[in-house]
Amino acid sequence: MALRFSLLVKFMAVISTVLLITMFISVVVNVRFQRQITLENSLHEADYFSETILRSTYYQMLEDDREMLYQMIDEVGAMPGIRRIRLFNKEGIINFSTDKQEVGTIIQHNSEGCSICHLDTGEPLAYAPTAARGRTFYDENGEIFLGVTKAIYNDPSCYTAECHYHPQDRELNGILDVQISLKNRMAQVDIFRNYFVILTCVLLVLLFVALLLLTKRLIISPVSVLIEHQRRISAGDLSSMIEDAPNDELGELARGANQMTRSLRASQAEIRNWANTLEAKVEERTQQIQKMQGTLARSERLASLGKLVAGIAHEINNPLTGILMFSSMAAETPGISEQMKKDLDTITQETQRCAGIVRGLLDFGRESIPMKTYISVNTILDKTLALVENQTLFQDVEIAREYDDQIPELEGDPNQLEQVFMNIFINAAQAMLAGGQLAIKTWFNDEMVMIRIADTGCGISGENLERIFDPFFTTKDQQGTGLGLSVSYGIVENHGGDIRVESCPAKGTAFTIRLPVNGGDKGLPVPPSH
Incomplete structure (x- = not known):
């Protein structure tokens, strides 16, 4: 059980770590991307808002109707989300601001509103792109704002107007600086971030649970069956078989384990059979050896005896031949008594019998290839x-x-x-x-x-x-x-x-x-x- 738990924990720890890192990167990237998109959209809206102000006050500027111009800007600056709107000239002198306290003050060239064009490279830029004219900053309360500067160029209608005269060689008549609050927009980004984090956590939990269940079903359970099968085999239970093996690599391993078990069972049965019949086989083999030994001993005995009887028969054969010849001749002698003739015939018959025995001995001794x-x-x-x-x-x-x-x-x-x-x-x-x-x-x-x-x-x-x-x-x-x-x-x-x-x-x-x-x-x- 400890092995299965350890395998599961290790596998899920690795998967969880990978998922956490992946989700964290995804959250960071998406939140940053959303924040960037929000800032870009806000910048374009602020630039469009600045352009709207300029176009709305264009007639008042031509007529040099400053009272109406400032009144319109004040009314626009009173809208929710607008921190302040101000006008300053090329030298940085603030001619008008919705924050009346800064009217007449001078903005330094290295401040956040002027550093866009006044670079360290020398002459200020005559034109700056929209992205460069936007800036974000925090006020003393920690609230984030977006500032956009809009240049008021010296158009022909400006230096030819009768109301007020601007030299023709002047490129810039003034600068409109609009500062709007990004609090609500950033709050939406934070909401998006929170929702995304929550969604990521939910997905992480779902993935973790799904991986846990799939791992337990597809890997841990088959491995557990294999381990249990191995334990039963180690305990001597060769009847153990793995049923319903899956059609995958683990299933192939299970079928291989079944085949190994069948081979072990056959080998054990064969060993048991050999053990049961070993005594009988030893006895049978002993009898065969004894029989072979008896056969060999008989063959050696016959060979030795053949040499002996051949010699004896050869030596006996000559006297027997003489006895047979003389007894036959004596039996044919005229004038012998009948009793003597019967005795001689008996001698002849017994001698012939002995001769037959000798012939048998000679045949036995002369056994040839x-x-x-x-x-x-x-x-x-x-x-x-x-x-x-x-x-x-x-x-x-x-x-x-x-x-x-x-x-x-x-x-x-x-x-x-x-x-x-x-x-x-x-x-x-x-x-x-x-x-x-x-x-x-x-x-x-x-x-x-x-x-x-x-x-x-x-x-x-x-x-x-x-x-x-x-x-x-x-x-x-x-x-x-x-x-x-x-x-x-x-x-x-x-x-x-x-x-x-x-x-x-x-x-x-x-x-x-x-x-x-x-x-x-x-x-x-x-x-x-x-």
Whole structure:
């Protein structure tokens, strides 16, 4: 409130000062102008009055009828507003005056009546303009008067008249001096001044009130609304909005304040939303990091394990080959007992089983960089299904294909990808020994070819789901080596993709394989081959 009051007072003080100075100058100028006009009009009227006296007494002057002349001047001098009328000659001797006490006296050349023509420059002037022949002065009572001198020139009718003779070379016969009162006229000027001052004051008050109201309505009130809006925003009330903003600069400022408030409200809502979801985002990001760390650890573990098993398998493979060869030859030896032949066949079968395990280890250890070419995933899937769908495992399995014919070809090794699909198909069939459905779907999403292989088998328990890609981990008791999915995982990673698995016990398992179109080779370390 103090700020608004201070702004209003400052503005009105400046405006009032300017108005007062302007009005004061206007009053002074107008009053002086009116006084000047009044004096000029009075001077012209007095000069006209003097001329009237001269013309009225012209005949008496020619006849030298001084008694009648003085009587007429006395009667004129008795009129209201006339101070005195006097006649004096060139030498300043007063021959007649309505003030009888000064008759016969001499007027000095430097007095107010004679100084008009008798200048300090030398000879007196023969002629003087009307404005120069007028003078204002105050008497002993302080009343203002206007004196006008009128020269009586020596006309031909004067120096040729028989009544009295004036020399022909005389230019001036005498001077008529009329003094009239300016009291009433100056009183009118004072009245005009008073009225003008009153009018000026009224106008000043009206202007002040009008400016006060307009300033309060057009400036102070909008500024007050802006200040109140700013206080509410500072207090945290972002719902505050300025309504009915005027269509001017202050209105533009108000609309800008509204826009700023909306931006602040949006920013605060966004910050609040981030605060509310920060914990969830941190948890989600933590899970992603843990998953990435698990993937990296698995990749490193597979690479290290690949080197180890390749060496072990190479060393075991030679003795197994010898055992298999000699057991087969011994079983074919004539004359051996039936029991011995059965034992040798058992040795041969178990040796062949061990050889299969060794081949799996060698395949795992010899995982190589894919030989990529442009291939169609749909074609590879059909080719792999053609190899397995006629096997006994798939006799009760319904195969459902849902291919996207618009997916582009990708860079990949067809043999390695066929191995991946083969492992997943066989695992799915082994999980559906009582029959079920194998659903295969392909589609394209965000530069990635997507392959989903889902079965309706027994599913995988939660504690085993995170270990299915670990080497030598299997849920098939003694029927598998636990290397198929590990090898498949490495192949897909070498193609720049990934494998995701979802499973629900007693409902089935779904593998989702994502492969980039450009065949991004991650350059993973490859176990050495032997």
